[in-house]
Amino acid sequence: MIKTEHLQYTYRTDKTPIEFVLDDVNIEIKTGEFVAVLGHNGCGKSTLAKHFNGLLLPTGGNVYVSGMDTKDEELYWNVRRSVGMVFQNPDNQLVATVVEEDVAFAPENLGIPSEEIRERVDSALKAVGMYEYRKHAPHRLSGGQKQRIAIAGAIAMRPQCIVLDEPTAMLDPQGRKEVINTIKKLKDEGMTVVLITHYMEEATKADRVIVMDKGNVVLDDVPRNVFKEVKLLKKIGLDVPQVTELLYNLKKAGLPVNYDVLTVEECADELAKILL
């Protein structure tokens, strides 16, 4: 679906030596996969996300979306419509004053006939569970609801993939839950999802976790194997899920437990083993 080859990027080409924000990133995201990208602030994860739909073009190397090179100017809009983007601040990505008109923005830009726009808007709003709010004004909704509208606005383009750049960073716990449940639902319906985040608990739900540091990919594996690397994650300034941390510390204290757990249930089972 999305493939990067020796991707390099710098915001400043005039400075020598060139400081790359992304330096030789090689990843491949398969169709239908749910990938989480983790990393500390300034590790280049947002910059990477902006390459997935051609908002930024590589300084070196290539990015392919469904086989299309993002540098190819003729394929520019095809790339954009294949990858939907959702950003951090819900307020700054809604353009209209009525929910359904906002969701209609992308299909309108694509020049789709009105009847089909109506159908796309309705199905997108139903997919995120906001259909009853279609006539509401976005500024009256909660953060979680606004972010779901932003997701609906992206999927109304009918993209094959949706990239979310820290969609929950500005939300309260309730809103965060709403957004994560929506993302999981989209994934179950066959959408390719790339979730950029710094919440470990969200990353545990992905099929695969990519950890970035200083413009490089340092880990790329299933969540269970990634979070086993407690030492490495701590070294680059990341946390591990609380349950992993607890068992990791118990193990360090000499107790016979496995710390490759991701959920509270698994952690409880591990603890039960040593207590019973």
Next chain:
Amino acid sequence: MLKDITLGQYFPIESPLHNMDPRTKILGLVFMLVAIFAANGVIGYLTVAAFTLLIVLLSKVPFKTYFKGLKPIWFIIIFTGVLNFFLTPGTKIYIGNFSTGATIEGVILAGKMALRLVLLIISSSALTYTTSPISLTDGIEKLLLPFSKMGLPAHELAMMMSIAIRFIPTLIEETEKISKAQQARGADFDSGNIIKRAKALVPMLVPLFISAFRRADELAVAMESRCYRGGNGRTRLNPIKFKKIDLTTAIIFTVFFAIVIALRFI
């Protein structure tokens, strides 16, 4: 206080007025405004007032909402009213043998002015209550289209307007937040003379501007991600169509306008 502004707020319900082509409503409002100022004599005023009442009823927006919209202009009405009472030359009004200083002509003039202002606000509100900002700007865009051949960026103007309207509540909220944050650090917005107060606004305006620029930047990226590339080739969710109801309305408006003008010259 800032949240009281109702002018320009859309009231999302179903009504004959909501279903109309925004172009009809915009041009209708233009006719209406001219009629309000052209009206003359008791019958003229009654016609305009009755017509405004009809529009209000057709909009199905509660009267209460219209009254709320009038709140900011009560002061102007009363102020100009008092001035008119006393400053219009004419027959003085006496209570017993005591002169009040007001004149009959003044009272009539004040009444006319008040009525005009009220009708003006009500009929403009009727447009904004029944037309969503998007269809309003769509209407303006379509009306300006003939001028775009002369180089007027009709689509861009309409887009700018709709985004501006969209961000009013967001920026109001932000202003309140910044003002509270600055007050918490000891900023004083309410005392001192005008110059002092104006100076006190600087620490509020600077962060507001910076954040507005940041928002603009993020919004541009988000719009680009959703394939925005100007007005060419765009379609609409609710394309504006000139329907039968619009033709009927246009005819009614023309007749009404003719009556008001005729009354003026009889």
